[in-house]
Every structure is written in C-alpha cells, then in structure tokens.
Amino acid sequence: MKKLLFTFVVTLLYLNASAADEKPFLVKTFTSSSVKDVNIVTSGGGISVSGTAGSESRVEVYIRPSNSSNGRTISNEEINERLEKYVLSVKQEGSTIVCVAKAKENKMNWKEGLSITFKVFVPKNTSTDLNTSGGGINLSGLKGNLKFRTSGGGLQLTDLDGNITGSTSGGGIKLINCDNKVDVQTSGGGIRAEGCDGDIKLVTSGGGIKLKQLTGKIDATTSGGGIEVDGIKGNVVVSTSGGSINLEGVSGNMKASTSGGGINAEIVKLDENLSLNTSAGSVNLKLPSNKDGLNVDIRGNKVDFENLSNFEGRKDRNTLQGTINGGGKNVKISASSGHVNISR
DSSP, rough: OOOOOOOOOOOOOOTOOTTTTTSSSSEEEEGGGGEEEEEESSOOOOOSEOOSSSSSSEEEEEEEEEEGGSSSSHHHHHHHHHHHTEEEEEEEHHHHHHHHESSSSSSSSSGGGGEEEEEEEEEEEEEEEEEEEESSSEEEEEEEEHHHEESOOOOEEEEEEEEEEESSSSSOEEHHHHEEEEEESSSSSSEEEESEEEEEEEEEEOOOOEEEEEEEEEEEEEEOOOOEEEEEEEEEEEESSOOOOOOOOEEEEEEEEESSSOEEEEEEEEEEEEEEEESSSSSEEEEEOSSOEEEEEEEEEEEEEETOSSEEEESSSEEHHHHHHHHOEEEEEEEEEEEEEEEE
C-alpha cells in the first residue's frame, strides 16, 4: 500500500543563480509603494519572485553561459560581448516591473548562448505574469493574480494567496501553503501539495501526486503515476490511469478512480457521497462509525463487508446492493478485477 510506483522525482528549481556566493550581474531597485505587478519573459533561465517587507523592491539579474552545467564560467567582458545579441531590459512601466531577456535572432549558436535568471523582491500584494522556456519558477510570499509558465523546469510555490495559475512541461510541481484558487499542471513530473486551502486543481501526465493536509474543493488527476492522500477535507476527486491510490484520513465527499492499480482508503468522516472505482485491482476500505445509515452499491470479484448488520437488499459473493441502518449516505464501489474488503 505504501509503495505506489510513485514517480515523484521533482526537478524543482535549480535556478541558474543557485550558488550562494554568486554575485548578480545587474541590480536595479524601485520604490515598493509604486509596484503592483511583475512581468518577466526570459528564454534561457529561471525566475524567482518573493514577497518582502520594506520600502525598496529589487531585481537581481544573474547571467551564465547556456552550457554552464559543466561548471564553466565566463568573464563580465565576455558576457557583455554575448549580450550584444540579446535584448536585456529591466524597467518600471507605471506600477509594473518589466523584465525581458531574449535573443535578438531565433537562430543562434547555442555555444554562444546565455542563461539569464531573474530574482525579484517585491511587496506581498503583487501580481505576476511570468514566462520562461529555460528554467524553473519559484514564487513565495505573494498575494494577487499569479500567472506563470515554463517549458524547461519545475514550479515551487510557497505561501501564496489569490488566483494561482501556472504550467510546466519540463518538471515537477511543489505547493506549500497556497490558498484560494489554484490551477497548475505539468506534463513532465510529479505534484506535491501540502497545507493548501481553496479551489485546487492539479494535473500531471508524467508522474505521481501526493496530497497532505488540504481543505476545500480538490481535483487531482494523473495519467502517469500513483496518488497518495493524507489528511484531506472537502469535496475531493482524484484519478489516475497509471497507478494505485492510497487515501488516509479523508473527511468529506470522495471520488477516486484508477485503471492501473488498487485502492486503499480510510474515511474518517463521510458527508454524503463516496465513490471508488478500479479496473485493475482490489479495494480495501475502512469506514467511520457503524451507526451511519448508508445506501450501498458494491461490486467486485468478491465482496466482504465485515460485521455487516441492519442490511436490507441484495447480497451475494460479488454484489452488495441495498441499505444499511435504513439508508442515508451513498457508497458506490466497483472493482471489476479484484476483491472489495470493507470494515468499520
């Protein structure tokens, strides 16, 4: 149950300016009271935006050669020579800090390319529009309309509030303490979310999903791995076509489906509806107190409901359909190629 084929190798944010002793190539400062938005476009590096206190906002620009993974560095003189083939701009337009780093020509020798990373420090109440094709994105301590896209790295999101919308096709996603409305997706890695509250939508086609201590309306989907849930409250929908599902400490309404493994579920409080479906494994379910009235529709190769009492309806080896304790909450379970085991 614990080993879920969980491909959660998150290539999160090795921003090109990660070395603690690296000095920025360029620093610009702005008056914080005048900053409401940040727009950044870079084609060869990472982006980090952090909410901070104080009267000054700051943009730091870090520049390395594109092939710096071999540890190679270049002098400021060589950087300036290569920058002649780039547009590099850091400025303020109205209440928006605008940062741009891109090659002047679409086709250029990659050996002469640059990786240009932006680290930005702004007031907490700042919105973003960020786009990079060459690195990860790191957002922390912000509140607002937060939009971001990368095709070349992971997403790390911490202590955010607002409308949070982002995507990556080249890495995993990690969310910690992100509230309100969240809609993030990846086609290249796993997703881990912890301590989030709100309307949360998570999608990946390339890895597993791990959810811990979430509340609200949660919709999590993967076609490439298993799903682990620990301590979740609200209206929850999870689905995978590529792994097993493990649910612990669930309160609320739950719908879980998989075509690639079994389902293990512990429901500590059921509101109205529970639906579990697998076409490739068994279902092991622990329900709360045996005093609850239930409407049950349970099917599998074999159905075993421990200490079943006060039941009315149809019961045989493969099916349990009817009411328990006079009926009430809805429990629907299907395991087309496995057993269903239920305890209370």
